[in-house]
Each structure stands twice: as C-alpha cells, then as structure tokens.
Amino acid sequence: MRTSRGLFHRLPPTAYGLLLALAAGCPSSPDLPLPRDVPREDARDVGPTCDPGCTDTDGGVELTCCANGCVDLHSDLFNCGTCDNECPLGEECQAGICYTPECNPVCLSVQECCGGDCKDPMSDDLNCGDCGNECDAPLRCVGGVCQCGSGATARVCTPSQECCPSGCVDLETDANNCGACGASCGGLPCTAGRCSCGSTTCMTGQTCCDPEDGLCADLSSDTAHCGGCLTSCDPDRSTGCVDGACMCGAEEQCPSGTSMYPLCHDWPVTPPHRCCSGECVRIDDFSCSRCGQVCMGGTECSPSIGLFSCVFSCEVPSG
DSSP states (O other): OOOHHHHHHHSOHHHHHHHHHHHHTOOSOTTSOOOTTSOHHHHHHHOOOOOTTOBOTTTOOBOEEETTEEEOTTTOTTSSSSTTOOOOTTOEEETTEEEOOSSSSOOOTTOEEETTEEEOTTTOTTSSSSTTOOOOTTEEEETTEEEESSGGGOBOOOTTOEEETTEEEOTTTOTTSSSSTTOOOTTSOEETTEEEETTEEOOTTOEEEETTTTEEEOTTTOTTSSSSTTOOOOTTTOSEEETTEEEETTEEOOOOOSSOTTOTTSOOSSOOEEEETTEEEEOBTTBOSSTTOOOOTTOEEEEEEOSSSEEEEEEOOOO
16 A cells, blocks of 8 residues: 555655645635735735736836735825825825825816816816916807807907907908907998098097098097097086096986977976086086076076077076
8 A cells, every 4th residue: 555655755846835835724826816805914914916027018107016916106095105105085196195186175087176176177268278377358268278259159369360359350451340349440441450531540449430521539538429429528517538438527427407408498307417526416596507606696597598508597587
C-alpha cells in the first residue's frame, strides 16, 4: 500500500503548493478582489490588488495602485493626493487636493459656478460662454455668444455694424440709425453717418426737419423741435427739452388747461399753469401775468387773446 508521503512526493510542485494553501485556509490567488465589507484599515494590511501597469487605457491617465485598486490620485475622493486620503463630506478632489467647491451643492453639468452661483453660460447675459463675460445691452447671450437680437433673429454683428434695438445696422449708411442708434434722417439718405438735408449735412444725432431750408435739429434737446420736428416747448410752461420731452424741472411741461388759444375766455375746467422755479404753479389771482404776481385793488386774473397765445393779466371785472 502506498503512503500519503509517497503521494505528495509524486505531485508537481504547483499542485503541492495549492494543497498547502487550501489546508491553511488562504485564498488560492492573490489577484482576487477584496470583499467590499473589509474595513479600510484591514484592507491596507492585506495589500493592494491591481492589474499590471495600472494605466487608464481610455484617457492615458497615470494611475496609482492603492488598497482598493488602480485610482487617479488627482481626482479620487477616497484617495486624494495619496492612497487612502479620503475627502470630507461636501468636498471634492481636484489636482490631488481636497477642497470645498465654490458652489455647493455642485452645479448641473450644463451650468458653471460663477461667483458662488450656478449660471447657464449658454443664456446668461452676465456670464456668456464663460464666467464674467458680460453682454452689453442691447446684446443678448444666445448659445454662449453675445448676439444682437433674440430668438431666430439673433446674430453676431460684423465689425462695421453696431447693435441697435432694431438689430445690426451700419451707422454710416442706415437712414433710420444715422451715426447713432435711433437717429432718423426722416426718409432722407444717410452718408458717412450724417443725414443729407437739402444742401446741408446734419451732424450726428440730428434730424432733418426741413430739407428745403436745410434745417437740422437735435430732437432730444431742441426746444423748438422737442421729440419731433413739429413739437415745440412753451417757455412759460417749461424750462427746456430733456431727452425729447418738454420739462418743467423734474416734471413734465405744465398743463395749459382744457381750453386752448384762441378760446381764451372759455375758462377751462383744468386751470392753466406756469413753470416757476422748476415747479408748475397755477395761474390765478396770486400768480397771474408772471410768477408771484398778485392781483391787487379789486382786480382779478383774466385771460385775453395775445399773439398766438392766451395772455393773462390783472383786470377789473366787467359789470
């Protein structure tokens, strides 16, 4: 009868080692993955289990063999910078350093963290395409690029164009935006950024109000052509033309009353006013022909027909 010793002597060396390993209760291969319930400190004692080379074949990133396998120390939350250096909850691993992100919670994949807030770089006018890239009005952020207009009409203006509320225009030739956005030539041609007005070329920002006489006017400040060529400001009811509107100080031009010239004697339901020191003051017995004039000696403030306007003066009542 053969002894067990003789059997062992006849086994190949590799098989003999396998029997010894089984008898000792050890794993048959050191390349088997560690159980997920092994504590981190115990896993370090057992040692790493990595594939040969430890290289990211897809991205060509150099990986490091740690206790839980091949990892990228630059971005791995559990092995940040060095093996087993776990980043605290709420932190991220970037360039091998644990840090608290500026935006917490982390922004969506279509967003960017700008100044602590999550912004959409495709549509945010203050962060268009990248944080801090602001689109100056009237430009709008469309598809991550500052464009003129919105929706289907949005586009990038050429170097010779300017973005106006009406879209991309050439200020040198556009008759509706001649030299500046909104500067209309009134149907006349625009040449080199100036409106042709008969024999005159209007300055930038002016409008041709009378091509026969070559009359150009700045509708934003001209009291005789305020907001329109045929609109004038009443010097008794206003202090000037501001941004195309007749103003009395910080208020609109004072009301003239519901009855207009030449119906001066039809006393209006809404009394007329005069602009005094930047404020609208009612025309009455205490402020008649001029600011602060009081009617005395039994007289009262009465209107009469003047040259193209109603004139107020202190008169003795008739009858």
